[in-house]
Every structure is written in structure tokens, then in C-alpha cells.
Amino acid sequence: MNVRRVSIVLLMAAALVPGCFCPIPASAQSTKVVSPVAPRREQVEAVIKEAYEKYKNDTNGKNADYIPYLAKVDSKLFGIAIVTTDNQVVTVGDVTYSFSIQSISKVYSMALAMEEQGPAKVLEKIGSEPTGRPFNSPNAVVDMSTHSGNPFVNAGAIATVSLISGSTADEKWNKILDFYSKAAGEKLVLIDEVYKSEAATNTGNKALSYLLAKYDRIYADPFESVDVYTKQCSVGVNATQLARMGATLANNGVNPATGERVIKAEDIPHILSTMMEAGLYDGSGTWAWNVGLPAKSGVGGGIVAIAPGKGAIAVFAPPLDEAGNSVKAQEVIRYVADKLNYNIFSPSSVGFK
Numbered sequence: 001m002n003v004r005r006v007s008i009v010l011l012m013a014a015a016l017v018p019g020c021f022c023p024i025p026a027s028a029q030s031t032k033v034v035s036p037v038a039p040r041r042e043q044v045e046a047v048i049k050e051a052y053e054k055y056k057n058d059t060n061g062k063n064a065d066y067i068p069y070l071a072k073v074d075s076k077l078f079g080i081a082i083v084t085t086d087n088q089v090v091t092v093g094d095v096t097y098s099f100s101i102q103s104i105s106k107v108y109s110m111a112l113a114m115e116e117q118g119p120a121k122v123l124e125k126i127g128s129e130p131t132g133r134p135f136n137s138p139n140a141v142v143d144m145s146t147h148s149g150n151p152f153v154n155a156g157a158i159a160t161v162s163l164i165s166g167s168t169a170d171e172k173w174n175k176i177l178d179f180y181s182k183a184a185g186e187k188l189v190l191i192d193e194v195y196k197s198e199a200a201t202n203t204g205n206k207a208l209s210y211l212l213a214k215y216d217r218i219y220a221d222p223f224e225s226v227d228v229y230t231k232q233c234s235v236g237v238n239a240t241q242l243a244r245m246g247a248t249l250a251n252n253g254v255n256p257a258t259g260e261r262v263i264k265a266e267d268i269p270h271i272l273s274t275m276m277e278a279g280l281y282d283g284s285g286t287w288a289w290n291v292g293l294p295a296k297s298g299v300g301g302g303i304v305a306i307a308p309g310k311g312a313i314a315v316f317a318p319p320l321d322e323a324g325n326s327v328k329a330q331e332v333i334r335y336v337a338d339k340l341n342y343n344i345f346s347p348s349s350v351g352f353k
């Protein structure tokens with residue numbers, strides 16, 4: 001018997017003895033967690049390919065143009081990515097193109113504010129009510145008793161940024177970027193051209209920040225908060241990174257790729273419930289009715305939807321509907337959620353017949 005065979009026999013014998021120290025090489029000690037609910041890979045692959053083919057030629061909607069850079073993005077770009085809680089990654093289409101995260105950033109700044117202040121403070125200082133108005137509405141700031149509405153409309157998001165600690169704007173910004181990167185499991189970077197384009201045209205957001213100041217509902221310098229907010233919206237992500245950021249929420253706050261805990265488990269229900277109520281702006285009610293998944297859209301053309309415990313799907317396709325939500329992304333996620341039985345309001349999504 002040669003040395004290799006002897007060691008294999010010894011390993012097998014050791015493994016059979018209860019309590020025995022088994023010198024299994026590190027590479028063989030798989031700690032891979034198998035999710036009891038994440039869908040099978042073949043199933044996901046088939047469904048997202050079907051969705052891609054079904055919707056790729058849909059030309060409805062129009063790129064956002066109030067931020068000049070966004071009007072120039074190729075409106076044919078189309079990518080779909082799913083990351084499951086057991087870190088299976090399934091993609092199709094333009095999934096390496098880096099687009100601006102825009103409003104989807106608001107989810108992770110809300111999470112960071114809760115990490116620092118706790119959920120009760122965030123609820124008290126920002127609120128969590130749908131506004132029933134467009135995402136940048138000054139009327140909502142005037143009319144709502146909380147003024148800031150919720151962390152996902154622009155006013156509430158700027159107020160959320162103002163809650164994040166840091167002695168300088170740069171310190172806050174770096175903390176935010178670092179937090180997003182942990183959720184993505186990769187270093188994310190600012191798309192400078194988007195930032196410049198948006199910073200040159202964001203008078204509406206500046207007006208919102210001063211309106212919040214009138215009601216004492218902003219907690220740092222208003223224009224400085226708008227600037228950090230503008231940077232966070234200009235962070236570049238691709239569909240795969242965005243799906244991983246979503247999967248971190250689906251996986252109860254732990255990034256399924258890195259194993260790092262990014263968000264406290266007790267904060268997740270507050271984040272997902274806010275996504276359900278306000279993630280697609282004034283399209284949120286219809287979204288809940290049709291799809292039943294917490295999601296967040298951005299005017300850059302991305303939407304990420306979360307199937308708690310199972311995974312996340314991110315779709316990127318720039319043309320938007322009237323409410324500011326990507327047309328193709330909504331269609332794809334609705335199709336996939338239906339086929340994979342993801343709707344959280346359906347008892348069959350957790351095994352009921």
C-alpha cells in the first residue's frame with residue numbers, strides 16, 4: 001500500500017470513530033450552508049432565461065432625463081441576476097454593466113442609520129408612511145405630519161443621510177460607501193460623471209432639504225446632506241452586485257458570498273416592510289398586489305426584489321414608466337416571482353398546498 005492510500009484509509013477510519021479528531025484537509029471541510037428554501041439552480045436558470053426572451057424586445061418606457069447623464073444610457077441594456085441565500089448566482093444578459101444605484105441606495109442608508117441609532121429612533125426621526133405622492137414631492141413634506149414621510153422618498157432619504165454620524169461630510173460618505181460595499185461583497189465606486197450631472201441639476205432636492213429644516217426634520221447641514229445623498233445615488237453597481245446586496249437582506253443581514261454580517265437581523269423586517277410600502281413610489285400598492293415582494297427601484301433603471309430566506313433578483317433596464325420604475329424590470333420580476341412561487345402573501349410560498 002503506498003503512502004497516499006494509507007493516509008486515505010486512515011482518514012476514512014478516523015471519520016468513522018465518533019469524537020475522533022479527523023485531520024481532514026481544510027479544502028475538504030466544506031462549510032457550505034444548504035438553504036432549506038432557496039430554489040434549485042436549474043429551476044432558476046430556466047425561469048430567468050424565459051423571462052429574458054419574453055421581455056427583451058419590449059420598448060415601452062423612457063430613460064429618466066431630469067438627470068442628463070441618465071438620458072444618454074443605452075436604453076437597450078438588459079440584465080437579470082438572481083443570488084440565493086445559499087449563494088447560487090444565476091445571470092443572463094448585461095449583468096456586468098455598471099449603472100447608478102440611484103434610489104436603491106436609500107435601502108442601505110436606512111439600514112446604516114438603524115445600525116447606528118436603532119430602529120425606534122429612525123422611525124421617530126424619519127417615519128414610515130407612504131406619501132401617495134411622487135418621490136420628490138415638496139407637497140408631501142408640507143402635508144405629512146412627519147414631513148419626511150419615509151426613508152425612500154427623496155425628503156426622507158436626505159433626512160436619513162443627515163442622521164448618519166461623522167464629523168465631516170467625507171467621513172459620512174466613506175462610511176456609506178463602505179457599508180454598501182459590504183452588502184455587495186465587493187468594493188463599489190462612485191460614477192463621477194453621474195455625480196457631476198446630478199449635482200449640477202439637484203435644485204429640487206436642495207429645496208426639499210430646506211423645507212425639512214423649516215420643520216426641524218433634518219439633523220445636519222441641509223446642503224451637505226444633499227451632497228452626500230447625491231453621491232450615494234451615484235454609486236455604480238451591476239445587476240449581479242445589486243442582487244447580492246438584495247440577497248444580504250434575504251439572508252437575514254449576512255452577505256451569502258462573504259459570510260459577513262452586514263445588517264442586524266432585527267432590522268431586516270423594518271427594512272423589508274418599508275420596501276413593501278414605498279419601494280416603487282406611488283406604484284407600490286399595485287406592485288404589492290401583483291407581485292407581493294419587497295422591492296426597491298431606482299431611476300437608473302434598476303430594481304431589486306427580495307424573497308425573504310430564499311434570495312434576491314435584480315434587473316437592470318433603463319426605460320421607466322410614469323412613476324419612475326423600470327418597465328422591463330417590473331415585468332421580469334413579476335414573471336419570475338410567479339413562476340418560483342415567491343409572493344410572500346401567498347401561503348403556498350412557504351409550502352402550504
Ligand code: GLU
Nearest residue numbers: 102103154233298299300
Ligand atoms: N438621485 C435621484 C433623485 O434624487 C434618485 C431618485 C430615484 O432613483 O428614484 O432624484
